[in-house]
Amino acid sequence: MTSDKIKTLFHFIQEARAIVVFTGAGISTESGIPDYRSQGGIWQRFQPVTIQEFLASHEKRQQYWQRKIVLFQDTQTAQPNEAHHALTALARQGKIKGLITQNIDGLHTKSGFPKDKILEIHGTNQEIKCLSCSKIYSWETVFQCLDAGQDVPLCPGCRGYLKPNTISFGQNLDVNILEKAFLWSRTCDLMLAIGSTLVVQPAAGMPRIARSHDARLVIITLSETPLDSIADLKFEESCSTVLQQVMQCFNANPGK
Ligand SMILES: [Zn+2]
Known part of the structure; x- marks a missing residue:
């Protein structure tokens, strides 16, 4: 009806x-896919990292990546x-x-x-961008960096910081x-x-x-x-x- x-x-x-x-x-x-802004959402479990903190602190970059990997796993299984x-x-x-x-x-x-x-x-969680040279990579590159022992993935080309191509807190x-x-x-x-x-x-x-x-x-x-x-x-x-x-x-x- x-x-x-x-x-x-x-x-x-x-x-x-x-x-x-x-x-x-x-x-x-x-x-x-969890609604990050909702009650009990992931932003309440993890303190968000601003782009300024990401650039300034190795510890914040580690925190950021730990959260992003959890989020990525959520999105990869979602249809x-x-x-x-x-x-x-x-x-x-x-x-x-x-x-x-x-x-x-x-x-x-x-x-x-x-x-x-x-x-x-x-932005999109599905690609990775180098913050220095703007080159776009896939998640495969991130996992290669992690396998190689980096806790914060670096651009294979210029050693700049890699980050998912999303708009972070504090970013326009x-x-x-x-x-x-x-x-x-x-x-x-x-x-x-x-x-x-x-x-x-x-x-x-x-x-x-x-x-x-x-x-x-x-x-x-x-x-x-x-x-x-x-x-x-x-x-x-x-x-x-x-x-x-x-x-x-x-x-x-x-x-x-
Ligand atoms: Zn680069």
Whole structure:
């Protein structure tokens, strides 16, 4: 039995020419990735290390890497869920202008979502960057460094510090990525905000910008958000349940 709300969302998606999707931790928790900001989350077990501390102290670099290896193991075993797959299916129909994500786990890419349409505003845990020469490495390089007895992996090329290519505490977001994300937000006609509590700025402002440029705004997340009152539709349900039901509407109405 398809609810009226699901039908409305289906119609919004059908009518849209340029959908922008904004995703947060909630879409990944359904794949078993802990929400780092939640009660009992990993940031409460480990004190976060700022980029300034990382650069200044060997002990902080050790702490940082110990935590990152735990996180990496969480993300490697996680698989995309029905919500990721539904978004990828919509992208393949040419419906999606772009996807902006706060997540660093690479699950959208893993689900086959076109990489050139993803903006990872907090970076990605899936690659390693040298802080000195900016060369990108894979995790394989980190494990080779650890095997060779380094407790803080160093760039094989220039001996600079290696770090996952994510935005650390105390580090600014990438201006070019942000500009593109804001441009997408201003020029979409439907914004789907999925699994985000929409409180971490500046990213959380993107759905508001879309709405103020006459795009429809649909929020799918388990909690209340500060933007609920301006949303055209709000689902306080699991992302995968909602998106799976919408995809069933597409399957029941082929060619639409
Ligand atoms: Zn280097």
